[in-house]
Amino acid sequence: MQFNQSKRSTLFKSLPWLLLILCCQLQAYEPMVLGVPDFRPYTYQEKGHIIGSAIDPVSNALQASGVNFKIRLYANYSLLLKALRKDEIQGFFLASKNLERDKYAVFSKPVTTNNWAWFALKGSATQVGSHDFKLSGTVATIAKTNTFRWLTRSGYRVVPSGINDLPNLLINKKVDAVFAAQAVFETRIRSLAIHPKTFVKTIEIKKPFAIYISKRYLENNEGMMEVLNRNIYTR
Secondary structure, eight states: OHHHHHHHHHHHHHHHHHHHHHHHHHTOSOOEEEEEESBTTTBEEETTEEESTTHHHHHHHHHHTTOOEEEEEESSHHHHHHHHHTTSOSEEEEEOOOHHHHTTEEEOSOSEEEEEEEEEETTOOOOTTSHHHHHHOEEEEETTSHHHHHHHHHTOEEEEEOGGGHHHHHHTTSSSEEEEEHHHHHHHHHHTTOOGGGEEEEEEEEEEEEEEEEHHHHHHSTTHHHHHHHTOOOO
């Protein structure tokens, strides 16, 4: 009996230290600022608040990893990368992978999938997969994104635009097709009350959509990326 009481006494004496160690582990990483693009439905600002479908899954993963963070909105991905290089932010989300971003940051486990898709007017003669279209067709896409980079490097005739103008460029036949993130384009046409069957959709590729964390931050916060990846639940 005395032995059990002694064990309990030792345990209770050790408990504050155990709790302190646990708290230290949960707060082991430096606080960070994460940038997000204005990219509905994933991240955008409304009534002074940054919201969107990406906010909760990323916030939950960071909180579970013991990282205190703030979120800052940027107009486009080019500005996000510039801010990361200047250490104004220590990461950004959601993003697809490219070599330029890989120079300065590490790509996490995917949070979700981003479908890159072609949209053409229903009933038009446009065949987005054809050789003739690649040679002579005009394609609108969102400027300063990976879809813009992919089209340019693939040899298409590209018209850079903002997301708000893409549907009307196509409806007014200013371009032959739009190439964009499926969810982003479809969110925009819903906001304009345009029927989805106005367009023919062709998915080109499914891209992992994830968080980039700066290499500089990770050098000072060893093991953070491994912990974060364990707390990401891909949708």
